[in-house]
Amino acid sequence: MTQPVPPRTSAHKPYLDAIRATLQAAFCIENFESQVVERHNKPEVEVKSSKQLLLNPVVISRNQNEQILIEGSVNSVRISIAVKQADDLEKILCKRLMRFMMQRADDFHILRRKPIPGYDISFLITNFHAETMYKHRLVDFIIYFLEEIDKEISEMKLAVSSRARMCAEEFLKKFN
Amino acid sequence: MITQKFVNKVTLEFGRLIEYDHLWEDNPAIKEAMPHLRISKPEIKKKKKDDDLSTNVVEPDENEWKRLIDDMKYVRALEYVLQNAPVRAKDPDKKKKAASMALSTMMKIKTSEISDAVNSIPVPLRDTLMKYVYKGFENPKDYSSSALLTWHEKVLAATGLGSIVRVLTDRRTV
Numbered sequence: 001m002t003q004p005v006p007p008r009t010s011a012h013k014p015y016l017d018a019i020r021a022t023l024q025a026a027f028c029i030e031n032f033e034s035q036v037v038e039r040h041n042k043p044e045v046e047v048k049s050s051k052q053l054l055l056n057p058v059v060i061s062r063n064q065n066e067q068i069l070i071e072g073s074v075n076s077v078r079i080s081i082a083v084k085q086a087d088d089l090e091k092i093l094c095k096r097l098m099r100f101m102m103q104r105a106d107d108f109h110i111l112r113r114k115p116i117p118g119y120d121i122s123f124l125i126t127n128f129h130a131e132t133m134y135k136h137r138l139v140d141f142i143i144y145f146l147e148e149i150d151k152e153i154s155e156m157k158l159a160v161s162s163r164a165r166m167c168a169e170e171f172l173k174k175f176n
Numbered sequence: 177m178i179t180q181k182f183v184n185k186v187t188l189e190f191g192r193l194i195e196y197d198h199l200w201e202d203n204p205a206i207k208e209a210m211p212h213l214r215i216s217k218p219e220i221k222k223k224k225k226d227d228d229l230s231t232n233v234v235e236p237d238e239n240e241w242k243r244l245i246d247d248m249k250y251v252r253a254l255e256y257v258l259q260n261a262p263v264r265a266k267d268p269d270k271k272k273k274a275a276s277m278a279l280s281t282m283m284k285i286k287t288s289e290i291s292d293a294v295n296s297i298p299v300p301l302r303d304t305l306m307k308y309v310y311k312g313f314e315n316p317k318d319y320s321s322s323a324l325l326t327w328h329e330k331v332l333a334a335t336g337l338g339s340i341v342r343v344l345t346d347r348r349t350v
Binding site: 014021025028060064072 | 325
C-alpha cells in the first residue's frame with residue numbers, strides 16, 4: 001500500500017463518519033452487462049435502464065450549503081458533492097477549481113465531466129474501478145477529497161487577498 | 177406447409193396471449209373463435225390481496241402522537257410513529273406528514289438521551305428509524321443536520337452497516 005491517507009480529526013468528524021459508512025454500504029458493485037444492448041456494459045446509475053437495478057438515492061448534509069448525494073446501482077455509484085461557498089469570491093474559486101479538475105476527468109478516472117445539477121462536482125465509480133482499485137481506498141479518497149476541498153478553497157482565498165494587497169501596496173507606492 | 181404441430185404451437189401461444197392480455201377478450205373475432213380453438217377460457221387471475229396496498233397502509237394517528245408529545249414521552253412517541261410508519265403507502269402527502277412527525281420527535285429528544293432512545297426502540301423498527309434519519313438530511317433547513325448526524329452515529333452503532341444497506345435497497349421507502 002503506497003502513501004497512507006493521513007487521518008485527520010476535525011470538527012466535521014460525524015459528517016465524514018456518516019459518509020464513510022454510507023459509502024461502504026453503497027459500494028457493493030459488481031459487473032453487470034447491459035440488458036438492452038448486447039455486448040454493451042454501461043453504468044446503470046447513469047443509464048437507469050431498469051428500476052430494479054437502482055438503489056434509493058441518499059443525501060447526507062452537514063448544513064444547508066454542504067450536501068452529498070449518493071446514488072447507487074448494481075454496477076456503479078455516483079457521488080455528488082455540494083461544496084460550501086460562503087461568498088462570491090469562494091463561489092468563483094470553487095467553480096474554477098472544479099472546472100479545472102473536471103476538464104481532466106479522463107486522467108482522474110473516477111471523476112464525472114459534468115456535475116449533477118444542484119451540486120458542484122460528481123464522481124462516477126464503476127465496478128471496473130472497484131476491480132482495479134481497493135474499495136476501501138476509494139472511500140478513503142472521497143473522504144480525503146471532502147476534507148481537502150474546503151482547505152484548498154480557503155487557502156486560495158487567502159492567496160487571492162494577499163496578492164491583491166501586495167498589488168495595491170505597490171501601486172499606491174507611486175502616489176506616496 | 178402448416179403441420180398439426182405448428183397449429184398446436186400457435187394455439188398455445190395464442191392462448192397465452194389471450195390469458196395475459198385482457199384486451200383480447202373483448203375482441204369479437206376472438207369471442208367467435210374461442211369455442212373452435214382448443215383452449216379453455218382463461219381464468220382471470222385476480223390480483224392477490226397482498227398487492228392491494230390500500231389494505232396494508234397504516235398511518236400514525238396525529239392526535240395519538242400529539243398526546244404522547246404533550247406528555248413529554250418523546251421516546252414512546254417516536255416508537256409509535258415508527259410502528260405505524262406509512263412505508264407501503266404510495267401517497268406522498270401521507271409520507272410527508274409521518275416524516276414530519278417522526279423528525280420533529282427526533283429533534284425534541286436531547287443529544288445525551290439519543291443513545292438510550294435508540295436502545296429502547298425495538299430492533300425491527302431501527303431500520304425505519306434510519307430511513308427517517310436520511311429523510312431528515314434531505315431537508316437541512318427544517319431539521320438540524322448536526323442532531324441528525326448524532327442520530328445517525330448512534331443508530332449505526334446499534335445496528336451496524338446492515339441498516340444502511342437496507343435503507344438503500346428497501347422498496348418500502350419512508
